[in-house]
Amino acid sequence: MEKFKDIIRQYPFLGFIIAFFILMAIPSIFFTDLYQSHLSSLIFINIIVAAGLNIVKGYCGQVTVGHVGLYAVGSYTAGCMFMYLGASLWITLPVAILVTGLFGVAFAIPSFRLEGPYLALATLGGGEAIRLFIENGEFFGSTYGISSISQPELFGITFDTPDKYYYISMPIMLIAIYFSFSVLRSSIGRAFMAVREDPISAAASGINVKKHKMLAFILSAMFAGAAGAVYAHLPPGYIHPNNYTVIEMVTFLAMVVFGGLGHIWGGIIGAVIITIVYDLTRPLYEYQLFIFGLTIVLTILFMPKGIGGFIDKYFIDRRFKKKQGVASK
Amino acid sequence: MLLKTKKLMKAFGGLKAINKVDFELPKNEIRGIIGPNGSGKSTFFNLVSGVYDPDPGSYIEFDGHDITNEPPHKVGELGLARTFQLLRLYQDMSVINNVMSGYHTLVPYKFIDAVIGRKKIWDQEKVIKEEMMELLSFVGLADYAEMNASELSGGQRRLLVLARAIAGKPKLLMLDEPAAGLSPVNVDNLMKILMRLKEKYGLTLIIIEHILKVVMDTCSKVTVLDHGEKIAEGTPSQIKDDNAVIEAYLGKKMDDEEMRKALAV
């Protein structure tokens, strides 16, 4: 077991290949209807968003409440490219990532001067502005939305049903997590945390605070853009401004807060749980904002480190016990 | 000269926190800065390290570079490290990550290698971690490496910020009251560690300290500030006999015996 762990640590992508094969097998073993596949894709999409949000908020400590706007940019880049150019996901995905990354620059600029609630307000305004712009733009399909966005083809297969699309959203999610791990476990992730904890001493250590804030916003925007594009092409391929409101923003925030800010695995688990709860509470549409708002407040009050806190505590306790065990021998 | 300031000035409103200070520090010296509360010692550090912008007409040079208007991270990159009076450690990060982030400017791999997760960066990270663990054992914190910095005691925190500042192998290390609030035993311990670090890393040091004994014992030269002005500079024994210094501290002249007592606090 120890040896296995060492190998994974040496070649981190091996773990992802194993996860890939397990996730490949799951539908045929457990799934009984198409809806489960559909929900899984939604979970994967939200994991991508949560992984990105965790970079900027969890690691870099920048309060952003406009992320849903970036997610919308990703979706509408894909949607419009399909509508006007007939482009498939394989084209729209990279373009959406790049375009949303550029929007990330715009979201980063306020963070140079503003902090906490002020930054939250600025980004909230940015996110809402994007939604209103889309809603009022003929070009973007305004309040009709964009429909029948195509599904991608690969190896002669068209991934046009939820059970097939699972095999598109899942690997993209794994790649996204892999990137977030690589970045956050390196000196860049450490610099993000230093900026979060104390920008003045971070700068004293030679860390360029503005550059790292910018980097965090761009990276997290790229994740949101990727997620948005995957969502736009999700069968039946329909996007509407109403999918990008404050309610969605609050669920995104609930994922990372409940999962544990600054904890990669916690954020992923948070995304899984919150997506399922969001889906179950869909009939209670008018209470969702309340439910997830309350989740955030209660989490911050009673378990500020979220699920990730419990994970860490478990492992640290175990490591500690192991050490004591060795000492007593 | 490793560090040089000319006519360094900083006013907050009408208050001249630093007023036309000329300062020169050669390599390998240990310099003490003393002065009453509010005399401008921390402001001097903040100006030199780029945290504050100096007023027009000031000039700061470090290791041959004009750093008068450089932002703090540039100054840090050039090899000037500092600690803060209020410590400013990264509370919600592990002890080892605190120290490792001090190594930031020396990290050998590129951003793009980190993004795509190339294997070589994990090998390099391992090397960095080993080196930083060595530094932690040097200051006696190796056993706490995986703990959150917020769980450390006051004395341990002071050792941690010291280790973090040294992690980037600076040419000049500026310490703002490194021993404040420590018991006499811990002060001795800290000073011993500091002297060993100086030897090992070939550091040049500036120490702001209220515990005059520390300054008198370790510094080869002392600069005295009062109301933002440099009022004296010299060896510890010269400073002890300087009338201006005595007046700044106590507002009156004293005989030798009184003076010795006052400075032995």
Ligand SMILES: Nc1ncnc2c1ncn2[C@@H]1O[C@H](COP(=O)(O)OP(=O)(O)OP(=O)(O)O)[C@@H](O)[C@H]1O
């Ligand atoms: N950011 C600031 N804004 C306004 N005034 C400031 C600021 N920083 C320092 N000052 C003022 O400048 C003067 C010098 O402060 P400084 O912190 O440099 O003193 P010090 O010598 O370090 O004192 P201490 O021994 O108490 O640490 C003080 O009067 C202080 O109130």
Ligand SMILES: [Mg+2]
């Ligand atoms: Mg001070």
